[in-house]
Amino acid sequence: MAQQKGIIKLRGTIGDITFYKTKDGHIAREKGGVDAKRIANDPAFQRTRENGSEFGRAGKAGKILRASIRTLLLNSADSKMVSRLTQSMMKVIQADSTSARGLRNVIDGEAELLIGFEFNINATLGSCLFATYEGTIDRVTGAITVDLAPFVPANMIAAPAGTTHFKIISAGTEVDFESETFVESHSETAILSWDMVPTATITHTNMVTPNSTKPLFLVLGLEFYQEVNGKMYTLKNGSYNPLAMVTVSGL
């Protein structure tokens, strides 16, 4: 989109006119570029087509992963999350060192690169949850677990203003990127008070298919609540609920 630079200078495109700045000054010209048919057919654009193919694969892989944790994502995603996930998926695909150019994919890539991915940039798990947790993926039994030792909520959870209660949520998923299917299960604690009383030990066990040969993922997040006259309300429609990729077993 066109952005205003100063009073009259623009950067971007309006209709068929492109505005940009070069070392020679500000330029406005008609949209140019490459003919779509040439990109589709011209041998010179082979590299470009290969790149597009991998990019498309990254977009699709992100969609399946997102679909697999849709229930958790509903209240824990920001508007740019899809772009960031596509970006990360591209890195995963580019880490595929066995497939030919244009055919690189998530299975042969490094799905582990998604570890640490934050689904809500406005509230990251890394800056909200300071209690130690341990994620474990047991491929043989299909158990995707996360354990938290007892902790004092008010000390170990940085909660947004207005918070009175919270939940810890997690999900384990087994994603088949080729057939575009997944197996998912998720867990959540009861609504806990955000105060100085230590929690019990928390263990979530999310089961997927035993002896799976597909990539397995563990996501962990928090949901904040505000109690008003005995009723629980989601805090600010969930815009401050963190959710992150904690553990990945790519195979």
Next chain:
DNA sequence: CTCTCCTGATGAGTCAGCCT
């Protein structure tokens, strides 16, 4: 140097049309 083209998915923004 800086732009567009393509690929997939999606939220955000725009706009016409319609109802109250």
Next chain:
DNA sequence: AGGCTGACTCATCAGGAGAG
């Protein structure tokens, strides 16, 4: 007049070639 809805467009993510 203002609000709602569906249809549509655009920017975002990466990267490589060609145009000006």
